Amino acid sequence: MRVVYTDPAWALDARGRPDPSRADLERGILGPEVSVEFGPFESGTDPGPADGAQVGPSADGGFVTCGDQLFEAARGADALVIYRCQVTSELVEALRPSCRVVARSGVGFDNLRPDLLATAGIYGFNVPDYCGDEVSTHTVALLLGLERQICVQDRLVRDNRWGIHRGGIPRRTAERTVGIVGFGRIGRASARKLQPFYHRVLAHDPYVAADLMASHGVAPVPSLRELFARSDAVVIHAALTPETDGLVGAAALGAAGPGSLLVNTARGRLVDTKAVLDALDTGQLAGFASDVFAPEDPNASPTARKLLARNDVIVSSHRAFLSAESELSLRRRIAAGVRAVLVDDAPPPEGRLA
Ligand SMILES: NC(=O)c1ccc[n+]([C@@H]2O[C@H](COP(=O)([O-])OP(=O)(O)OC[C@H]3O[C@@H](n4cnc5c(N)ncnc54)[C@H](O)[C@@H]3O)[C@@H](O)[C@H]2O)c1
């Protein structure tokens, strides 16, 4: 049996060179009946295609459409593990009839297309909560970085302008309210970490019961606009779905009080970048920090690139999930899920979506 991993990153050493021994972890879990093949079939994290066959970031938020190399590898594969490549009906056709499972190596499954997999009788699963600690810590770090204007001060000192102040006078976080959009696993972890810093924590999530939020010491807020109106800072942890695409735009930001802060570590497409730029210009937002953009690299978009020129913006490169521990957990759980289907003839033990 063959498992194809589209992302080569796990078979590369720390300097990005191929190191077949890195895949011993997967081989150990999957066992001798299963052969493991790594890409490169995705752009972004791989060293680049030998034949230039890959297609660059798609318009849909940074996931990549995969070229001929992947379709060739997919034919006859028993399992496919994807990272950022987009499942399409063409890819599902290439996977039929041999493939029994497609795994999304991560939490967000906005590129997995469970509907297409279910129709083809292929299991689909993701790995929930392998990085809740990392993403919530990253979120708090970005927010406190904005609150304390860390990056602005860092740049001023490096520019030999010690003691100079830029931007408004910071406010005392212990007297401020923070709002959470999306009260799932990571939203709850962030709430726990934000509570010691902030006076009040609010949350908006139409799919989570108010009493569950209350049991976490968080006040439920029924509408997104009300959340923005009542918060000094908002952090975004909602899943990307057709409903949440562009969720945080001019309407929500227009409800925010002047000088609000916004942090996104969920998915770039949840936020309308143009509306954020307008809100920064008018002062409605005093700061924006983001780990995620659409497309993934903000340098690739003329609108998102404008954010990079601003002192009131902090960015990171979709690394909120990363730690040695989260990576290991992700790899083990992906291999265990694939093994359950291929070797034990059972459904994936967690994260089943199709
Ligand atoms: N930056 C990173 O490295 C990184 C890593 C992991 C996850 N993520 C992203 O973080 C987000 C949260 O992940 P999670 O593990 O907490 O997922 P989760 O599924 O546990 O929680 C997502 C929450 O979003 C809520 N939601 C859905 N529609 C909503 C709406 N209209 N308004 C408000 N809330 C809504 C859901 O009810 C759910 O509670 C996802 O977007 C995921 O893709 C990013």
Ligand SMILES: O=C(O)[C@H](O)COP(=O)(O)O
């Ligand atoms: O997408 C990524 O870069 C990381 O693997 C995290 O994925 P996730 O955000 O879906 O967990």
